[in-house]
Amino acid sequence: MEVQKSKYEGIYSINLKNRRLIATQSITPGKTFFNEKTYKENNYEYREFNPSHSKLASAVIKKISLMPIKKGDAILYLGASHGYTPSFISDIVGKGGMIFCLDFAPRVVRDLLFVCEERENMTPILADANKPETYKNRISQVNLIYQDVAQKNQVEILIKNLEFLKPKGYALIAIKARSIDVTKSPQKIYREVEEKLKEKLKIIDQKELDPFQKDHCFFVCQKK
Ligand SMILES: C[S@@+](CC[C@H](N)C(=O)[O-])C[C@H]1O[C@@H](n2cnc3c(N)ncnc32)[C@H](O)[C@@H]1O
Structure with a gap:
């Protein structure tokens, strides 16, 4: 080995x-x-x-040009689910970093709590990412927002949360084409997403995640 x-x-x-x-x-x-x-x-x-379990891992295997998560970073993670990808980000940012792990589904947050109990740099938040006003007092300004909520209004949710991102901070977003519109081709949806993201952020790279994550595209963006 x-x-x-x-x-x-x-x-x-x-x-x-x-x-x-x-x-x-x-x-x-x-x-x-x-x-x-x-x-x-x-x-x-x-x-x-495992790239089959994480869009971040698949983006790395697909050689995304920049993976901007660094030791010591504060991160807002929207759609933390059971905590699989957040736990790996927790290794990357190390004990000096912090991940605010937000999800609105009580069933998954129950599992997430067990992971957060063992990892001091992960904080669970049960909240709807559409409503930043409900959690703004529980988080700090962050170096990076990671978003994987698989919702029709994914881009709007990210934009609503940009108030928490420091200037020049990064946003990583995993787009699930089928959650946005099953009738359009994934490539058309990615182009539309790109246009919307460009209005608010600089796009550094994007990678389709097939075959690891079918009909998903991962965008790396930076606050202007
Ligand atoms: C695809 S899973 C995330 C998987 C996780 N990112 C990982 O890699 O381990 C999507 C998660 O987003 C959550 N979610 C969807 N819409 C949300 C919203 N508006 N606010 C908070 N969480 C949301 C769901 O409950 C679900 O757990």
Whole structure:
């Protein structure tokens, strides 16, 4: 086994005899939450980051030009669900960072709570991302917004939350074409999304996530 740093901060590439995978260095060695495989080298534990379970992992495998999450970052995560991707971002930002993990579904937030209890840099928030006024007193200004809510009005939700993003901060958004309009081709939807995002943000890169995430496109944007 060989562990190498990748070109993305906090993401490692692990070469096994028969396959290659990406991973993060765990801030909770000995504890996993999603049955992910772990690998040990030089007293560090690495958690396999699966592109079939995470749009961020698929964007990395598809070589997005910039993955702007850094050690120490404060992050607003809209659509945190059970916490799979947030837990890997938690490894990347490390103990000095903070992720405000927001989701409006009580059933998934119950699972998310267990992950947040073990990871000091993750805070759960049960709230609707359409209503920033209901949680604005519970979060700080952030370096990055990550959004994966799979809703028809995804772009509008992101725009409503830009008030929390620091100047020159980044926004990562995973667009699910079928949630926006099943009758249009995904490519047409991505073009429409691009136009809307461009009004408010600078688009740095975009990548379609097939075959890992069918009919999804991942955008990396920056506040102007
Ligand atoms: C595709 S899942 C997110 C998966 C997660 N990002 C991951 O990679 O581990 C979408 C989540 O968005 C949540 N969601 C959808 N609309 C929302 C809204 N308006 N406010 C908050 N959460 C929302 C859903 O409850 C669901 O858990």
